[in-house]
Amino acid sequence: xxxDFGAGFGLLLRGFRLVFSSPKRVLVGALxxxxxxxxxxxxxxxxxxxxxxxAGWLGGFADSWSDTWRGVVQVAIGISVVVxxxxxxxxxxxxxxLMIGGPFYEYIAEEVEDELGGVPExxxxxxxxxxxxxxxxxxxxxxxxxxxxxxLFLGGFIPVVGQTVIPVLAVFINAYLLGIELxxxxxxxxxxxxxxxxxxLATRRxxxxxxxxxTYLLCLIPLAALIVIPAAMAGGTVLSHQLLAGERxxxx
Numbered sequence: 154x155x156x157d158f159g160a161g162f163g164l165l166l167r168g169f170r171l172v173f174s175s176p177k178r179v180l181v182g183a184l185x186x187x188x189x190x191x192x193x194x195x196x197x198x199x200x201x202x203x204x205x206x207x208a209g210w211l212g213g214f215a216d217s218w219s220d221t222w223r224g225v226v227q228v229a230i231g232i233s234v235v236v237x238x239x240x241x242x243x244x245x246x247x248x249x250x251l252m253i254g255g256p257f258y259e260y261i262a263e264e265v266e267d268e269l270g271g272v273p274e275x276x277x278x279x280x281x282x283x284x285x286x287x288x289x290x291x292x293x294x295x296x297x298x299x300x301x302x303x304x305l306f307l308g309g310f311i312p313v314v315g316q317t318v319i320p321v322l323a324v325f326i327n328a329y330l331l332g333i334e335l336x337x338x339x340x341x342x343x344x345x346x347x348x349x350x351x352x353x354l355a356t357r358r359x360x361x362x363x364x365x366x367x368t369y370l371l372c373l374i375p376l377a378a379l380i381v382i383p384a385a386m387a388g389g390t391v392l393s394h395q396l397l398a399g400e401r402x403x404x405x
Contacts, residue, residue, distance in 0.1 A: 161363020
């Protein structure tokens, strides 16, 4: 498991090398992310400027409590809201960027696959197909994230655990979902369904997490996603290539 996690991190580093070896890939990969960055910065600014009001509204049930406990509840709620929204925003950022930039990222995936030996009879994804596939996957993944966010939100009220263990769990859960998103185009080019993609990725969870966790954490840095997403797209392509190659070998 540890070896796979380290290998997954290596895939992200390889993605950076593949993208930054070509200025054109950097430019092509960054363009779709620019618009999404503007949208996400606007959303985060609104959230942070109103977090006290949001926490106060959600913690209205504690209005009759003592000032100390009411303050503790509101802080816990504020942290939980930020963690939950942070997780969703990274997933949404990636999903929106991939939907907007379908042809751009297909270009990166195709170039990377060519360097790895190519994909026989690869299907062209195109803008609309990529958009619809990305939209369907996003709905499922965000829905799954929300289902996990509910117990994580409630867990945020547990003293100590809610401020330490819960955020770590949230990172790993949302990072894994991010890994599923970042492998969409390579799997689609091979005619694989969303269900098949999840099943194949689940066979090497540690490898996927090793790739996706650092990607997720880097995407939390303001504006870093402009260069992280193209590199992660390339890394996700290598990850998909390895897993699908291994599946073909296992069938033979």
